[in-house]
Amino acid sequence: xxxxxxxxxxxxxxxxxxxxxxxYRRVLCCAEIEEAWALRERLGEGVLAGERRxxxxxxxxxxxxxxxxxxxxxxxxxxxxxxxxxxxxAAAANAGTVLAGSLLNLDAVVRAAREAGSDVEVxxxxxxxxxxxxxxxxxxxxxxxxxGERSDAAExxxxxxxxxxxxxxxxxASENPLHEKLGEDVDWCARESVLTVVPRLAGMDxxxxxxxx
Amino acid sequence: xxxxxxxxxxxxxxxxxxxxxxxYRRVLCCAEIEEAWALRERLGEGVLAGERRxxxxxxxxxxxxxxxxxxxxxxxxxxxxxxxxxxxxAAAANAGTVLAGSLLNLDAVVRAAREAGSDVEVxxxxxxxxxxxxxxxxxxxxxxxxxGERSDAAExxxxxxxxxxxxxxxxxASENPLHEKLGEDVDWCARESVLTVVPRLAGMDxxxxxxxx
Numbered sequence: 155x156x157x158x159x160x161x162x163x164x165x166x167x168x169x170x171x172x173x174x175x176x177x178y179r180r181v182l183c184c185a186e187i188e189e190a191w192a193l194r195e196r197l198g199e200g201v202l203a204g205e206r207r208x209x210x211x212x213x214x215x216x217x218x219x220x221x222x223x224x225x226x227x228x229x230x231x232x233x234x235x236x237x238x239x240x241x242x243x244a245a246a247a248n249a250g251t252v253l254a255g256s257l258l259n260l261d262a263v264v265r266a267a268r269e270a271g272s273d274v275e276v277x278x279x280x281x282x283x284x285x286x287x288x289x290x291x292x293x294x295x296x297x298x299x300x301x302g303e304r305s306d307a308a309e310x311x312x313x314x315x316x317x318x319x320x321x322x323x324x325x326x327a328s329e330n331p332l333h334e335k336l337g338e339d340v341d342w343c344a345r346e347s348v349l350t351v352v353p354r355l356a357g358m359d360x361x362x363x364x365x366x367x
Numbered sequence: 368x369x370x371x372x373x374x375x376x377x378x379x380x381x382x383x384x385x386x387x388x389x390x391y392r393r394v395l396c397c398a399e400i401e402e403a404w405a406l407r408e409r410l411g412e413g414v415l416a417g418e419r420r421x422x423x424x425x426x427x428x429x430x431x432x433x434x435x436x437x438x439x440x441x442x443x444x445x446x447x448x449x450x451x452x453x454x455x456x457a458a459a460a461n462a463g464t465v466l467a468g469s470l471l472n473l474d475a476v477v478r479a480a481r482e483a484g485s486d487v488e489v490x491x492x493x494x495x496x497x498x499x500x501x502x503x504x505x506x507x508x509x510x511x512x513x514x515g516e517r518s519d520a521a522e523x524x525x526x527x528x529x530x531x532x533x534x535x536x537x538x539x540a541s542e543n544p545l546h547e548k549l550g551e552d553v554d555w556c557a558r559e560s561v562l563t564v565v566p567r568l569a570g571m572d573x574x575x576x577x578x579x580x
Contacts, residue, residue, distance in 0.1 A: 285520040306541050307498040310527045317526040328519050 155250030157270040159263060162279035163292040164325060164336060166238020167353075168256040168343040169203075169220045173233075174367045175259075175351045177226035181365040183239040187211055190234040193362055201227045204234035208332040219339050220258075232362075241279035242355070242363050249275065252355035254365060257292055257321055261347040264299040266354070274300060276308070281330055288333075291315050291324030295346070321346055368463030370483040372476060375492035376505040377538060377549060379451020380566075381469040381556040382416075382433045386446075387580045388472075388564045390439035394578040396452040400424055403447040406575055414440045417447035421545040432552050433471075445575075454492035455568070455576050462488065465568035467578060468509055470534055474560040477512040479567070487513060489521070494543055501546075504528050504537030508559070534559055 161167055170181050182200070184190040194200040203216035203223075210217045211234070215227070218235050233239060245252050251270045255263040267274045276296050278289035294315025297308040304312065318324040322344040326333070333340065356364045374380055383394050395413070397403040407413040416429035416436075423430045424447070428440070431448050446452060458465050464483045468476040480487045489509050491502035507528025510521040517525065531537040535557040539546070546553065569577045 284518075285523065287519040287523060290519070290523055303542070305497075306500040306503070306543070309540065309542075310498065310500060310503055310523070313530040314523045314526050317530060327522065329516070329522075330519070 156273040156275045157251040157253065157267050158245040158249035158275050158277050159253045159255040159267055159296060160238070160242050160245050160277045160279065161255045161289045161292045161296070162235070162238025162241060163256050163343055164288050164333065165218050165220060165339055165343060166233070166235040166279065167254040168258050169218055169223060170233065170254045170353045170365055171256050171259045171349050171351055172220040173223040173226070173231050174353050174365070175349045176223050178223070178231045179229040179366070180356070181231045181233050181353070182359055182362040183242050183365060184232065184234040184362045185240045185243050187234055189361055190232050193232055193360065197230065199228060200230040200232040202232050204239070206236055208335045220342055221339065237279040237281055241277055242365070245277045246355055246358070246363050254353035255292065255296055257295065257344060257346045259347070259349045259351055260295060260299065262350045262352050264296055266352040267296075268300060276311070286330060287314070287327040288325045291318060291321065291327070295321070320344070369486040369488045370464040370466065370480050371458040371462035371488050371490050372466045372468040372480055372509060373451070373455050373458050373490045373492065374468045374502050374505045374509070375448070375451025375454060376469050376556055377501050377546065378431050378433060378552055378556060379446070379448040379492065380467040381471050382431055382436060383446065383467045383566050383578055384469050384472045384562050384564055385433040386436040386439070386444050387566050387578070388562045389436050391436070391444045392442040392579070393569070394444045394446050394566070395572055395575040396455050396578060397445065397447040397575045398453045398456050400447055402574055403445050406445055406573065410443065412441060413443040413445040415445050417452070419449055421548045433555055434552065450492040450494055454490055455578070458490045459568055459571070459576050467566035468505065470505055470508065470557060470559045472560070472562045472564055473508060473512065475563045475565050477509055479565040480509075481513060489524070494545070499543060500527070500540040501538045504531060504534065504540070508534070533557075
């Protein structure tokens with residue numbers, strides 16, 4: 155079974171890394187809003203956070219900006235986002251180890267993926283199933299630092315990443331109009347290796363994936 | 368409906384361009400070998416050609432090297448290849464105009480796609496559903512010459528293509544082990560804009576796509 159590194163650099167996997175670094179003990183990722191509500195009901199605890207198309211979800215405690223997760227508001231974060239959460243749920247079905255990768259924890263996640271000792275597959279969340287340059291940039295940085303033999307797709311991602319002068323340029327390159335709503339989050343998420351946490355999939359809680367460090 | 372440019376630069380779409388330039392009047396593309404046999408039986412004519420995993424198909428008249436199509440052996444070519452033919456069949460379901468693109472007819476296909484006046488989608492055949500650098504190189508050249516607004520995927524392909532020093536370098540970059548069997552075909556297919564034909568989908572003949580100029 156390969157090791158999967160899921161990337162939704164703007165913003166779900168950056169937010170997961172930031173939340174766990176700040177002190178949340180686990181992040182429960184739900185693909186659907188209704189699952190997030192039901193999970194908090196069942197657990198009797200949990201901070202509800204997430205977004206749909208870069209907008210806040212009515213009734214939730216927090217959005218999906220990593221800057222909202224500098225201090226923990228509880229032990230459990232219940233997160234539902236448009237693309238990243240769904241990619242983690244999907245990756246869990248096909249990989250042995252599932253890690254959440256971002257630029258924030260770049261070095262740490264590369265080291266952990268290398269130590270897992272199997273082939274590494276970087277899974278880009280994209281937007282509604284489509285390829286995006288921001289995730290490809292992050293995937294290319296991961297593949298470049300991993301070294302070893304590369305698939306054609308990994309080699310292409312490395313070449314795309316190298317074509318940008320900086321991480322910020324790579325993250326800003328997407329034509330996704332929703333990115334204009336992200337403001338300073340893009341600058342925040344473009345910082346490389348400022349966190350040492352390696353979020354990893356611990357298991358499933360019903361249909362939700364439990365991510366811990 | 369978008370205009371689709373299908374690319375299987377090594378070798379199906381290069382072979383289709385070469386065959387039509389040489390004087391074949393139409394190429395009937397079949398996804399399956401059995402369909403090719405049945406089609407010739409029904410038509411009572413046709414040169415059978417193609418490959419599976421870069422090897423000749425037993426009983427067929429020709430393989431899938433463009434260098435086998437310098438002179439026509441008849442009016443109708445019936446072609447079945449591993450990836451390219453299937454990509455054309457699939458593209459036919461989702462596009463208005465379907466063109467076959469390669470480096471051999473690069474300028475001509477770009478001009479025809481631009482004149483079609485709608486969005487252009489470059490469909491890379493890849494290998495068994497997977498991304499390949501050779502098709503991405505060709506797609507990037509097409510997107511670069513087309514100009515206009517680019518999707519994230521098109522922009523990435525342009526950046527990948529620019530990262531290579533030459534077309535031959537781009538076509539040789541794939542890790543696909545089958546490419547070692549292609550010999551001088553790689554050099555042949557790396558020549559840009561030496562043909563002016565624009566193979567286009569004329570319609571279906573049963574489950575086969577009919578390609579003409």
